Amino acid sequence: MTDILIIEDNEDLGQLLADLMRREGFSVSLAKSAEEGLELLGQEVFRLLLLDVMLPGRDGFEALSEIRRSRDMPVIMMSAMTDDDSKIKGMEIGADDYIDKPFSFPVIASKVKALMRRTYERVTEKELLTACGITVDTGARRAYKDGKEIGMNGKEYDLLVYLMRHKGQALSKEVIFNAVWGEDCCSELASLSVYISWLRDKIEDDPKKPRLIQTVYRVGYRFGDGQ
Amino acid sequence: MTDILIIEDNEDLGQLLADLMRREGFSVSLAKSAEEGLELLGQEVFRLLLLDVMLPGRDGFEALSEIRRSRDMPVIMMSAMTDDDSKIKGMEIGADDYIDKPFSFPVIASKVKALMRRTYERVTEKELLTACGITVDTGARRAYKDGKEIGMNGKEYDLLVYLMRHKGQALSKEVIFNAVWGEDCCSELASLSVYISWLRDKIEDDPKKPRLIQTVYRVGYRFGDGQ
DNA sequence: CCATAACTTAAGATTAGTTTAAGGTAGATA
DNA sequence: TATCTACCTTAAACTAATCTTAAGTTATGG
Numbered sequence: 001m002t003d004i005l006i007i008e009d010n011e012d013l014g015q016l017l018a019d020l021m022r023r024e025g026f027s028v029s030l031a032k033s034a035e036e037g038l039e040l041l042g043q044e045v046f047r048l049l050l051l052d053v054m055l056p057g058r059d060g061f062e063a064l065s066e067i068r069r070s071r072d073m074p075v076i077m078m079s080a081m082t083d084d085d086s087k088i089k090g091m092e093i094g095a096d097d098y099i100d101k102p103f104s105f106p107v108i109a110s111k112v113k114a115l116m117r118r119t120y121e122r123v124t125e126k127e128l129l130t131a132c133g134i135t136v137d138t139g140a141r142r143a144y145k146d147g148k149e150i151g152m153n154g155k156e157y158d159l160l161v162y163l164m165r166h167k168g169q170a171l172s173k174e175v176i177f178n179a180v181w182g183e184d185c186c187s188e189l190a191s192l193s194v195y196i197s198w199l200r201d202k203i204e205d206d207p208k209k210p211r212l213i214q215t216v217y218r219v220g221y222r223f224g225d226g227q
Numbered sequence: 228m229t230d231i232l233i234i235e236d237n238e239d240l241g242q243l244l245a246d247l248m249r250r251e252g253f254s255v256s257l258a259k260s261a262e263e264g265l266e267l268l269g270q271e272v273f274r275l276l277l278l279d280v281m282l283p284g285r286d287g288f289e290a291l292s293e294i295r296r297s298r299d300m301p302v303i304m305m306s307a308m309t310d311d312d313s314k315i316k317g318m319e320i321g322a323d324d325y326i327d328k329p330f331s332f333p334v335i336a337s338k339v340k341a342l343m344r345r346t347y348e349r350v351t352e353k354e355l356l357t358a359c360g361i362t363v364d365t366g367a368r369r370a371y372k373d374g375k376e377i378g379m380n381g382k383e384y385d386l387l388v389y390l391m392r393h394k395g396q397a398l399s400k401e402v403i404f405n406a407v408w409g410e411d412c413c414s415e416l417a418s419l420s421v422y423i424s425w426l427r428d429k430i431e432d433d434p435k436k437p438r439l440i441q442t443v444y445r446v447g448y449r450f451g452d453g454q
Numbered sequence: 455c456c457a458t459a460a461c462t463t464a465a466g467a468t469t470a471g472t473t474t475a476a477g478g479t480a481g482a483t484a
Numbered sequence: 485t486a487t488c489t490a491c492c493t494t495a496a497a498c499t500a501a502t503c504t505t506a507a508g509t510t511a512t513g514g
Contacts, residue, residue: 094341107315118301140449193461217513415494458513461510467504471500473497475494476495480491484487
């Protein structure tokens, strides 16, 4: 199975799009005509189609009608025809989205991701926070140190994520506490130092000489190895 | 159940949109602020949300984050900010589409219809989900563990499929419950843990030490053996 | 070297999650 | 229609994880 099929006759643009999508982590195949694209669709399963409207031979609309006879895959059409009628025509034939050329790459990437999410039920965007040998996968709610998972409980995890999102900044205890525990929380600020201690045990090479979570005397803490 | 909720502070535009959607055959409710919209979302089930970005009080991005904590409903954002950054921001928070103001009514109508189609009328294509020794044949609605069929009832099956489609992700109990039981379901969230328990009995090697369905304390569950 | 701040530990309280079983409901069957 | 069956929900008792507190210890800066 391949993630994305791009049907685009302009070879440069096709390659550029393919590279972009690969950089976003998708596997990609490229076809230069409707015929070639349909051929590929018959041979293999694709999760999403990026379909140019203006193609030599059969155009994108015809190709989409053909595809919709047997498949319900997500399709985004791309075209230089910015008039509303072609957009509507594409959507009525069964496209999921329509994007005008020229398009911004980040925008088309976000459209592809949103449609993948909606179709294949990926609820959360995969986000990886990395710093100083620590990686946090916020979608999975898991953290790793040098590739090995760090087992931690909810508050430890929330605290680590907060510190990593603000790495390099000296954060006051009050700010950290309010962010992690919530402002209306009834518990004591003292809990913070307890959690800091537990976190250090788990992520520092030498918890006695913390490098990742540094104490800022009379203020709070700072995440980062200080270079 | 109502088809569409429109959150739009400009009263004239909101009414116009509502009329348009009604003419397309949808039932519509209208809210003039994020707060009012969230209130309505709490009381009733909507199939799709049209969300303005610039709102008094909490803006559309904040409202969307709030909604995504418990719901995976389709959302189209609308904004006069045509810069790519806001589009991308909206999509990353979890919007399905983004439309610039001013928009053509036929275009927004076709977008709504396309997203409704994708979300609710999807032909369930046959699919083989495989992970961690469990295989589910969604065409046949059967599941197997190491090649042997696992006998399970409807809810157990739905739950397993949902978890497997999101393997590796930490999913909140609310999200799982809403996805599997349906948002307008009258039963209690507590049912979820009962079903989790039954599923574990059937798919885990050692149900006392679950590896496939992991508990994410204070959040929900995660499917996957953690590599 | 003192006063204050931060760290660590462990125990108990609290909250969350699991499991069982009983009762209800709807659809199937006779 | 009556009965049966499978499925689903709920409640309650039980178990486990996490959180807070407090007290003793160690570190820091003037």
